[in-house]
Amino acid sequence: MPAVRLDEIKKFFGAHCVLDGVSLTVETRDVVAVIGRSGSGKSTMLRCINGLEEIQAGSIDVAGHKIVPGGNVRDLRVLRREVGMVFQSYNLFPHLNVLENIVLAPKVVKKVPDEEARETAAVVLRQVGLADRAGAYPDELSGGQQQRVAIARSLAMKPKVMLFDEVTSALDPELTGEVLKTIAELAEAGMTMILVTHEMGFARQVANRTVFMHAGKIWEEGTSEEMFGNPKSPELKTFIAPQLK
Amino acid sequence: MAYEMHFGPVLARAPEFVNGATNTILLSGQGIAIGLTLGLAVAILRVDGPKPIRPLVATYVEVFRNTPLLVQVFLIFFGLPYIGLRLSANAAAVIAISFNLGAYSAEIFRAGLLAIPRAQIEAGLALGMSRVQVIRHVVIVPALRVIFPALTGQLTLTLLGSSIVSAISAQELTLAASKVESLTFRSLETFLVAAVLYISLTFLFRFVYWLISLWLFRRTPAEAVRLPEPKFVEPRRAEA
Amino acid sequence: MIQSYGWSSLPFLLNGAMWTAALSVMTFIGGGVFGLIFALLRVLGPKPVKYAVVVYIELVQATPLLIVLFLAYYGLSFMGFYFSPLVAAAISLTLYATAFLADIWRGCIEAIPKQQWEAADALAMTGTQKLRWVILPQAFRIALGPTVGFMVQIVKNTSVTALISFVELTRAGQLLNNMTFQPFEVFLTVAAMYFIVCYPLSWYSEYLKGGPRARRATR
Helix, strand or coil: CCCEEEEEEEEEECCEEEEEEEEEEECCCCEEEEECCCCCCHHHHHHHHCCCCCCCEEEEEECCEEECCCCCHHHHHHHHHHEEEECCCCCCCCCCCHHHHHHHHHHHHHCCCHHHHHHHHHHHHHHCCCHHHCCCCHHHCCHHHHHHHHHHHHHCCCCCEEEEECCCCCCCHHHHHHHHHHHHHHHHCCCEEEEECCCHHHHHHHCCEEEEEECCEEEEEEEHHHHHHCCCCHHHHHHHHHHCC | CCCCCCCHHHHCCHHHHHHHHHHHHHHHHHHHHHHHHHHHHHHHHHHHCCCCHHHHHHHHHHHHHCCCHHHHHHHHHHHHHHHCCCCCHHHHHHHHHHHHHHHHHHHHHHHHHHHCCHHHHHHHHHCCCCHHHHHHHHHHHHHHHHHHHHHHHHHHHHHHHHHHHHHHCCCCHHHHHHHHHHHHCCHHHHHHHHHHHHHHHHHHHHHHHHHHHHHHCCCCCHHHCCCCCCCCCCCCCCCC | CCCCCCHHHHHHHHHHHHHHHHHHHHHHHHHHHHHHHHHHHHHHCCHHHHHHHHHHHHHHHCCCHHHHHHHHHHHHHHHCCCCCHHHHHHHHHHHHHHHHHHHHHHHHHHCCCHHHHHHHHHCCCCHHHHHHHHHHHHHHHHHHHHHHHHHHHHHHHHHHHHHHCCCCHHHHHHHHHHHHCCHHHHHHHHHHHHHHHHHHHHHHHHHHCCCCCCCCCCC
16 A cells, blocks of 8 residues: 555645646655745645645545545544654744653644653654754754754654655755755655655655656656656756756 | 821721732732633634634624723623623622723734744644644743733733722722721822832732743753653664 | 603713813823823933833833822822812823823834934934934834824723713713613713724724734634
């Protein structure tokens, strides 16, 4: 069974069609990079996968949970437990320290006992290399560290799929490396991931598949080697030409 | 000016003042507790409630914010009995103060809720929290931080505004002062003492708000946070 | 004498409402003039004056208007000043509005960035020129919303003067109630009259502040 399956999903903002019949299948342990110009619908697609945006047609299947247009909120929450999401702007909770940020959702959503939640937090914090900053507050961390905590916070929910929404775009160039390294390690550990990214070199290196979105559609998809080595459509060629020199 | 102040006869009535001040504390305390609860509920309904309810709560807020507290007090105390609801002066006072503060604090709470970036709310939702859980764990504390000065300012106005309910002879400090004045005929001294008491109460309440803010926005010292030792090998390389 | 409440009672209430309006205007003018002077002294005055203004603002803002009113009406009469209810009301409301407006406007003046003062300095302007041409025009725009908002407070606060028997709208309502024993109808009408004046002002104040546009917080 695929980890994620999008079937002909459509999404409108008013009369404007942002996703125009997108279908995509992501197998377990796949790492899929989603590339494309801004406005091509790639972030919107990602946000639909965990229900932050409602779809108007088609269906979304994640780990056996299905979202259809007008589906109820309870189903959405069940699905969201299986899907971790990391945002461009980190979105750590400013009033909680790193440890509290990480244990919050397992405790209130999954009703995990405090001790177990802390043990999980210890594991995921070591995974992102920030075990020594458990007591820090978000405003005491660099952007890169905050983003790694955000990744750890998602991991603590033990998701089946992780979604990354341009997670390095808000970072200073010298801080992107530590975040990309963390994601690469997750990929190696076998996490199923979908990454919307502008880092072409990284996409090529870490993702086994790449999807190019254009005008609300999946314009071209294939293995990352094919996509970057031998792009077919003229749109993809012009898109990657300046970025892979 | 030939007038000499004599505080003696007024200060001899100290027990009345103390009693009045205590009643003002109780009255404002009740009004604040009920009013803030009401205000928070109304703010959440107004921002995030079912569509048909929103105009209703908006009407409540606008009506109470745009009419004088004194008229609200009269309407509740004198008016309600005529539609079958008889209230004691003290009960009418608590209700009027609570509803008045409810309307003002609802606007303040609403501003706080709207001040929280949408991205914060989405982060909570993406972690599988319900809307109520997001409000409770993600929104409330940062929102309170934003609105704390406005909110405590409003609470001070509520404390001072409670003097108005002396008009229906509800038990509080201004009523106590009026009684002392009618017994001593020392108006200036009496109301000066009352003013000093109100000023002291205001600063006392502000001190309490400050203590509450220390507790509400406290931070755990970093060195007090300990992670448990790992019990098993990290599942880093499942493949290897 | 028991009358029945009806349309014939309206002129009486409207007469009260006129006094509410008159008192509100007097308060706003008095509080506006002194409030501006106090705000400027608070920002630009020499240290002792600044502190005196701070103490004044803090003390008035920590005293109920009703007590200020009783001090002016009952208190001062014993010192040989007799004030009519109107004068006592105007004095107390002005004292009160001065403190609040001075505080609001101080915030607006202080919200103007330092660079604006420096830029005016660089153009060799004098102190009054800086205020007149650079600082106050900008502060005025920020101040507009909160000031209109405070007008609503003034209008509502005038109701307190009913408690020293000044016959404005609320007192008129009380008197009418004593004649008709129809408190629900009377005070509802009174409340509606305040609302008709205050609501547009509140709305305009929010509009000037660029008020909170209702956004849905969560899905």
